Amino acid sequence: MSDFPDPTGVDATEVDPTGVDSDGLSEQAVVLRLRAAGCVFAEDEARLLLDTAADQAGLDAMVRRRIDGLPLEHVLGWAEFCGLRIAVDxxxxxxxxxxxxxxxxxxxxxxxxxxxxxxxxxxxxxxxxxxxxxxxxxxxxxxxxxxxxxxxxxxxxxxxxxxxxxxxxxxxxxxxxxxxxxxxxxxxxxxxxxxxxxxxxxxxxxxxxxxxxxxxxxxxxxxxxxxxxxxxxxxxxxxxxxxxxxxxxxxxxxxxxxxxxxxxxxxxxxxxxxxxxxxxxx
Structure with missing residues (x-):
């Protein structure tokens, strides 16, 4: 499974409760949704999802799949291993x-x-x-x-x-x-x-x-x-x-x-x- 450093906390009062701002999902909104779903390393996962998603619709779909319990690597389509980006279907x-x-x-x-x-x-x-x-x-x-x-x-x-x-x-x-x-x-x-x-x-x-x-x-x-x-x-x-x-x-x-x-x-x-x-x- 994923091995990321332990993230810091997120103040839920700073996040739109809908999870969407005028530009779509913000990083803090993604963090909040992942934390609510029980993702321990929500901040690190959010950054990876934001970096990987092609657009806001793609980001929303990826966040939903992760919240549904799909492994992060399957959502991203890759895993970092020995410094390589390994495709994971x-x-x-x-x-x-x-x-x-x-x-x-x-x-x-x-x-x-x-x-x-x-x-x-x-x-x-x-x-x-x-x-x-x-x-x-x-x-x-x-x-x-x-x-x-x-x-x-x-x-x-x-x-x-x-x-x-x-x-x-x-x-x-x-x-x-x-x-x-x-x-x-x-x-x-x-x-x-x-x-x-x-x-x-x-x-x-x-x-x-x-x-x-x-x-x-x-x-x-x-x-x-x-x-x-x-x-x-x-x-x-x-x-x-x-x-x-x-x-x-x-x-x-x-x-x-x-x-x-x-x-x-x-x-x-x-x-x-x-x-x-x-x-x-x-």
């Missing part, structure tokens, strides 16, 4: 700020010219961000959701990336077997029973396939770990995001499938990344 998973830590870990393992694969790519934000940090790479992405595939193709185009539709590795060209240097898999990892506890923006407006990770949240991750070593080049690494409480099970799964596991943690972003490296020899 309605119904597509919104890249989280905490996942920028996964991108940094991946970039530290890669190099220009590396073969990079972004599984469960969603909008393609992770692959696009890694490519922007490493320079020219051979970038591939895949997702089972057709809407995500269409969106990702736009976001990885500047990096020359190719996006495939299908279930995990089944979507990838067989020519990539044993060649992947950096394998990114931002798999769903919310336990099934906890999906209903997610904020409405996620559980109502994002695809369930991008959220539900099975009974303990690690079903999809285990499927990726079982096949990763076949696709990784010697010395190549798989990186996934998980919760802190899942990290021990994830490490065990990586080790049990021929990968050398380690954990990377960012307290600042509340992010836990599990890294598994295929041994360079043996």
């Amino acid at each position: 309605p119904g597509v998973f919104v890249p989280r700020r905490r996942t920028e830590f996964l991108v940094r870990q991946a970039a530290a393992l890669g190099r220009p010219g590396a073969v990079v694969v972004d599984l469960c790519c969603g909008s393609g934000a992770i692959g696009a961000a890694v490519a922007s940090l490493l320079g020219p790479v051979e970038l591939y992405a895949a997702d089972i959701d057709p809407a995500a595939v269409r969106c990702a193709r736009r976001n990885v185009a500047d990096a020359g990336g190719r996006v495939f539709a299908g279930d995990l590795f089944d979507a990838l060209p067989a020519a990539l077997l044993g060649r992947v240097d950096v394998l990114l898999a931002n798999v769903p990892y919310v336990p099934t029973e906890e999906v209903g506890l997610l904020p409405p923006e996620a559980r109502i407006h994002e695809p369930l396939v991008a959220l539900d990770g099975g009974a303990d949240g690690l079903d999809v991750m285990r499927r990726v770990a079982r096949e990763a070593a076949r696709w990784l080049a010697p010395g190549g690494s798989l990186l996934v995001e998980a919760s802190e409480r899942q990290s021990r099970s994830a490490l065990d799964s990586f080790a049990g499938n021929g990968l050398r596991p380690r954990l990377a943690v960012s307290q600042e972003l509340y992010s836990t990344v599990v890294v598994g490296t295929r041994p360079a020899t043996g």
Whole structure:
């Protein structure tokens, strides 16, 4: 979801109660309407909406969609991620700020010219961000959701990336077997029973396939770990995001499938990344 600094208050007495002035919606009017709808970061959201809207009619429509509970990124049509403006279509998973830590870990393992694969790519934000940090790479992405595939193709185009539709590795060209240097898999990892506890923006407006990770949240991750070593080049690494409480099970799964596991943690972003490296020899 959106990650903005906490805004200051707004004096409701300064705002026309109709929300409209002679020139249409004012910034303060937008703030007031967003606050009344429960938007915590109303001032920052208002500025983004005002900057993005083409005209007053468009602004009013965007404010109404946001008040109706649509994620801000879906209203804007984009999300800021790793300094990039990532297109995010309605119904597509919104890249989280905490996942920028996964991108940094991946970039530290890669190099220009590396073969990079972004599984469960969603909008393609992770692959696009890694490519922007490493320079020219051979970038591939895949997702089972057709809407995500269409969106990702736009976001990885500047990096020359190719996006495939299908279930995990089944979507990838067989020519990539044993060649992947950096394998990114931002798999769903919310336990099934906890999906209903997610904020409405996620559980109502994002695809369930991008959220539900099975009974303990690690079903999809285990499927990726079982096949990763076949696709990784010697010395190549798989990186996934998980919760802190899942990290021990994830490490065990990586080790049990021929990968050398380690954990990377960012307290600042509340992010836990599990890294598994295929041994360079043996």
